[in-house]
Amino acid sequence: MEARKWWTLGAVLIGVFMLLLDITVVNVALPVIRNDLNASFSDLQWVVDAYALTLAALLLVSGSFADLIGRRRVFIIGLVLFSAASFACGLAQSPLWLILSRAVQGIGGAMLFATSLALIAQAFTGRDRATAFGIWGATIGAAVAIGPLVGGALTDSLGWQWIFFVNVPIGVAAVFITLAQVDESKDPHPAGIDWAGALTFTAGLFMLVLALIRGNEEGWGSTLIVALFTGTIVALAAFVFVELRSDHPMFELRLFRNRTFGGASLVAFALSASMFSLFLYITLYIESVLGYKPLDAGLRFLPLTVISFFVAPLSGRLSSKGVPVRVFLSGGLVLVGIGLLLMHGVKADSNWTTLLAGFCVAGAGVGAVNPALATAAVGVVDPRRSGMASGINNTFRQVGIATGIAALGAIFQSHITSKVSAGLAGTPGASHASDIAHATAAGALNDVLKAVPAQARGTVGHLARSAFASGLNTLFMVSAILAFVGAVLAAVLVREKDFVTQHRAAPQEAPQEAPAPA
Secondary structure, eight states: OHHHHHHHHHHHHHHHHHHHHHHHHHHHHHHHHHHHHTOOHHHHHHHHHHHHHHHHHHHHHHHHHHHHHOHHHHHHHHHHHHHHHHHHHHTOOSHHHHHHHHHHHHHHHHHHHHHHHHHHHHHOOHHHHHHHHHHHHHHHHHHHHHHHHHHHHHHHHTOTTHHHHTHHHHHHHHHHHHHHHOOOOOOSSOOOOOHHHHHHHHHHHHHHHHHHHHHHHHOTTSHHHHHHHHHHHHHHHHHHHHHHHOSSOSSOGGGGGSHHHHHHHHHHHHHHHHTGGGHHHHHHIIIIISOOOHHHHHHHHHHHHHHHHHHHHHHHHHHHTTOOHHHHHHHHHHHHHHHHHHHTTOOTTOOGGGGHHHHHHHHHHHHHHHHHHHHHHHHTSOGGGHHHHHHHHHHHHHHHHHHHHHHHHHHHHHHHHHHHHHHHTTSGGGGGHHHHHHHHHTTOHHHHHHTSOGGGHHHHHHHHHHHHHHHHHHHHHHHHHHHHHHHHHHHHHOOGGGOOSOTTSOGGGSOOOOOOOO
16 A cells, blocks of 8 residues: 555656656657648647647636545546557647647646545545655646757757657556556545536636637637627626526635735736747747747756756745735736846847846746745645646646736737838838748748749848747737736735635645646
8 A cells, every 4th residue: 555655656757757848848849840730820829729729728627526426536647648649749740730739739728627636635635645645745846847858859869850759658557657657536526517608608618718819810800809809708697697606616616705815816827928928939039030940949948947846845945934825926027028138139149148147037937936835825725625726726737837928929920010011111022021920920931032023022021020029029019018917916915814724735745736837
């Protein structure tokens, strides 16, 4: 029995490490994927958002499903789905194929994430449980920290397909370990699955992201975009109505009556939408504008991820010694905002070190926020509802990623189109300004240059790179403002008196929220 619990921890860690590593490795491979699959800018957004959307939509549903039919069973289904979808991703011959496979990955990832802590809690008690939770949290931090490096190495040496293929043998091994060593558990009195809530939430979120991604193409006042925004409002209103009337909602809205819980949820959203949504655009800049290979790009992300990894336990120890959680939530977002402002000012001919100071400061901010956010998410609710609280917080993280990438992308593409159109006005290339702008936003600068006469390539290339850098600077500014707003909300809403459990234990002794994927 003693050995089985550590086997259980091992199986859970393999699954969680795999799903989080696969999130972070994708970013550095996107420019190569774009070249191989001839993907557009919106395709690249969907490669990330398809995963985030299904993970956000089905995370809480997966928890209810596991309570009903068994947590080990759902964990195994998640492993099989994630591994099979990873194999399909690696075989993708078109952007749509890859996007749909990523969506299925998100379904498997939701099942893995929703059951991981429950399986650990079932297997461990007392001090061993605290140790297991600490190892779980450290594994998550390690996956996020090394993801860009692993992604770059695999992409450069074996091809982008292997960032997905590598999951297959790992997933198969985890399935066999789970079947042999992990005990089944389920809720003796399951509440059932809130299908109405899941359907309305998923529909609303999907229509919102689709409207944001397609807005520039279709026109913000077009019938399609107006219909999508209207549908979003209707679906989310229906979701609120369903959840408030349900005896067993998947998304307990009444928890938001607690100011600190609401503040923690907003911090989770702000951190993901402001910092982690930018990784797509920063990666395109480093690889497509500055010309670095995927491995080199992954190495340049290490200051941010490694500093975050080492600051997190330090903030946990300070919290355990009496520093208020609000200080880490608000102060961490302030550091993220400052870091983003330090990144502002990149140019077409900048060196990557222009980003370095911002990476370091923002990394410290992320490290300060994550442990405190884990504490705040579950420390202000009845312990019996901690699973729901943790799930809601993680859902806000994924919603922040999905909507952040879409909204920032709309701003980014619009800014680049405006700059390119203005720069080409009155020249023979004016009629091609839209195509050049779209290719520039997707990081296809080489394609841009091949499509114009040789004598104009220098001028168009400089214009495209300058437009890209200018658009990225706009995103830095917008994201910094969002981080500062999140910091203010944390300072105003998070209160020490709202905590109902002993939250002063170091975060490594409590279930940690997963950092949003880089």
